Amino acid sequence: MIPTIEWKNGMVRMLDQSLLPNKVVYIDCKTYQRVAQGIKALKIRGAPAIGIAAAMGIALAAQSIKAKNIFELKKKLEPVYEIFGKTRPTAVNLFWAIGRMKTFLEETEDLPVDHIKKLLIKASQKILEEDIKTNQTIGLHGNKVIQKKDAILTHCNAGSLATGGYGTALGVIRAAHFSDKNIRVFADETRPVLQGGRLTAWELMEDKIDVTLITDSMAGYLMSRGEINVCIVGADRIARNGDTANKIGTYSVAVLAKNHGIPFYVAAPLSTIDFSLRTGKEIPIEERHPSEVTSVFGKVQIAPKRVKVFNPAFDVTPARYITGIITEKGIFKPKDLKSLAKRF
Ligand code: MRU
Numbered sequence: 001m002i003p004t005i006e007w008k009n010g011m012v013r014m015l016d017q018s019l020l021p022n023k024v025v026y027i028d029c030k031t032y033q034r035v036a037q038g039i040k041a042l043k044i045r046g047a048p049a050i051g052i053a054a055a056m057g058i059a060l061a062a063q064s065i066k067a068k069n070i071f072e073l074k075k076k077l078e079p080v081y082e083i084f085g086k087t088r089p090t091a092v093n094l095f096w097a098i099g100r101m102k103t104f105l106e107e108t109e110d111l112p113v114d115h116i117k118k119l120l121i122k123a124s125q126k127i128l129e130e131d132i133k134t135n136q137t138i139g140l141h142g143n144k145v146i147q148k149k150d151a152i153l154t155h156c157n158a159g160s161l162a163t164g165g166y167g168t169a170l171g172v173i174r175a176a177h178f179s180d181k182n183i184r185v186f187a188d189e190t191r192p193v194l195q196g197g198r199l200t201a202w203e204l205m206e207d208k209i210d211v212t213l214i215t216d217s218m219a220g221y222l223m224s225r226g227e228i229n230v231c232i233v234g235a236d237r238i239a240r241n242g243d244t245a246n247k248i249g250t251y252s253v254a255v256l257a258k259n260h261g262i263p264f265y266v267a268a269p270l271s272t273i274d275f276s277l278r279t280g281k282e283i284p285i286e287e288r289h290p291s292e293v294t295s296v297f298g299k300v301q302i303a304p305k306r307v308k309v310f311n312p313a314f315d316v317t318p319a320r321y322i323t324g325i326i327t328e329k330g331i332f333k334p335k336d337l338k339s340l341a342k343r344f
Contacts, residue, residue, distance in 0.1 A: 002206070004049050004161050005056065007125055010063070012056045014044045017161055018297075021202035032061035032080055039087040039094075042193065046162020047236045047272055048131050050098030054084040055124035058101045062120045070110045071118075075107070090245055090314045091236040092274045097127055131164035134269045135171040135211065137328040140170030142267055144275040145324070145331065148181045150229040153219060153257075155188040155201035156247035158267065163217025168267040169232040170203065172326060177209045185211045187230060188219060190247060191313065192292040216249050223260040231257045232326075235268040240341065242319030242334020243280025244268075249310055254321035263323040270327050275341040280316035288313050 035057035067073040159170030190196035204211040290309035319334035
């Protein structure tokens with residue numbers, strides 16, 4: 001499987017997802033600012049992947065910091081945390097990963113600074129390795145709700161590309177495919193950035209998984225014809241009542257699924273649950289540049305230049321539309337999430 005992000009030759013190497021599927025190009029980030037830019041510009045995207053990128057970016061920043069001791073290193077890293085924290089507001093995994101790097105430093109004793117710098121690289125790599133294992137476990141749990149020959153609808157890209165590897169929603173799909181369930185996938189194109197058309201379709205084809213691309217407006221028609229058995233999507237942030245922020249258009253899929261009596265699952269690691277938020281109303285929703293809507297990747301103008309545009313990158317699906325949340329600890333009803341905070 002093609003890596004989304006890795007630590008290589010003292011740099012952070014990320015696959016430039018903005019160029020897929022036409023070009024497979026890697027960006028070697030020599031500075032943490034380049035990593036932060038990459039997150040902002042969607043070179044790397046997907047909640048767990050941007051968390052990993054921020055963690056590696058922090059480790060990268062540490063390498064060039066001149067500090068006499070751990071206390072000085074910690075102080076000089078503060079503005080770096082802030083820069084990463086401002087890249088994208090919705091996916092909580094970003095803040096979770098920054099928090100983990102901070103905690104790691106807090107818990108590290110006053111060793112020689114060069115040694116601590118190496119430990120920070122290892123800590124960021126550990127987040128990546130754990131993410132892949134978590135996704136494989138999510139896949140195993142999620143596979144239980146998939147029947148032989150199911151047609152699965154997914155929205156956006158919650159795959160290998162959006163994570164350290166394997167994927168969350170696509171992890172479940174991979175697990176079902178590799179256990180010979182003969183499944184088929186319908187991928188929503190996912191306007192305006194086309195993560196479904198460009199990334200999910202590409203990623204599933206690479207793994208020889210049967211995928212059919214549709215535009216977002218076609219999902220309801222397919223459901224009305226009885227051609228979808230189950231929907232599975234990823235998540236950027238889940239409030240403790242189960243309300244789930246995910247790529248814009250997810251809410252419409254969930255409402256359609258409910259109307260047609262189709263189960264609707266969210267697949268996400270526990271790190272995507274923000275137990276500090278009571279409901280989805282508190283989730284910050286990123287708004288992106290109008291040009292994403294008025295043009296095709298800034299190249300072909302498809303709407304009047306000065307038209308007013310509303311371009312939220314995410315929406316919130318209320319818990320009542322969600323059949324289950326598939327995590328590495330099992331599948332939970334949204335109402336049962338609260339009890340997880342104490343258990344894990
Ligand atoms: O704007 P993006 O491409 O970062 O949005 C990604 C999504 O909405 C994914 O579904 C979500 O992050 C889950 S990824 C496992």
